[in-house]
Amino acid sequence: MSRHSLTTVGFDADDTLWQNEQYYRLTEEQFRALLTDYAEGEHVSERLLEAEKRNLSYYGFGIKGFTLSMIETALEITEGKVPSSVISEILKIGRELLSHPVETMPHALETLEALAGKYYLVLITKGDLFDQERKLAQSGLGTLFDNVEIVSDKTATTYRRIFSMNGEEPERAMMVGNSLKSDVVPAIATGAWGVFVPHALTWILEHVEKPSEAPRFREIANLGELPALIESLG
Structure with missing residues (x-):
C-alpha cells in the first residue's frame, strides 16, 4: 500500500482522545x-x-x-x-x-497536530449530543478535525457512509479507538484499517475478541505511536 493511498483517519473520542x-x-x-x-x-x-x-x-x-x-x-x-x-x-x-472536566489522553494533541493537513481527520463518536459537543469544545481539539460525526451507534454501515463522504473509499480510511467492538471491528468490515488503542477502563459491553487475523488490524500502546504506524504502511 502506498502511503499516499491513505486519505482519511477517523478517531473515537471517549477514552481515546479524552478520559470518560x-x-x-x-x-x-x-x-x-x-x-x-x-x-x-x-x-x-x-x-x-x-x-x-x-x-x-x-x-x-x-x-x-x-x-x-x-x-x-x-x-x-x-x-x-x-x-x-x-x-x-x-x-x-x-x-x-454531565459536567465533569475534560482530561485529554497523553499524546492526543501532538498526534492530531502531526496528522492535520496531511489526512482528512474525522471525529466519530457516539453518545449524548450535548455532552459530546461540550467535551469536544473543552478539549481544545475541535479545530484539528475536518469533520465531526456524533452518531447513535457505530456499525459498518455508519463507517461506510462517513468514510465515503469526501469521495473516497473505505479502503483508504483508518479508524482509531479504544473499543474493539465499536471502533475497530466494524471499521475493518468495511475494508478500512482498524487501530486498537487499549484503555485501562473499557465498558464491559464494548468487549469482543481481537480480530488478530485480520490483515488490516493493528494495535498500538498509545496515540503517540500512530504517526509512525501510518508511515510504516507506506
Missing part, C-alpha cells in the same frame, strides 16, 4: 452507596448493567440513558419503595457526570 469511563465508574460507586441499605454493591452493579443492556435500544448510549437506568435499577431493587431523596441524589450525580 473513569467518571462512569465513580458515579456507579456513588450509586451503589445510595442503595447500600437495600442490596450488596456487586448486586447493584449487576442489576444496573442488566438495565443498561435493556435500555440501549430505547435511550442509546450516553449519560442520560445511564441516569435513567440507575433510577430504574433503584426502583427494581427496592420494589418501588426507593425514597424520593434517593431519586433526587441519582439525578444529582447524573448531572454531575
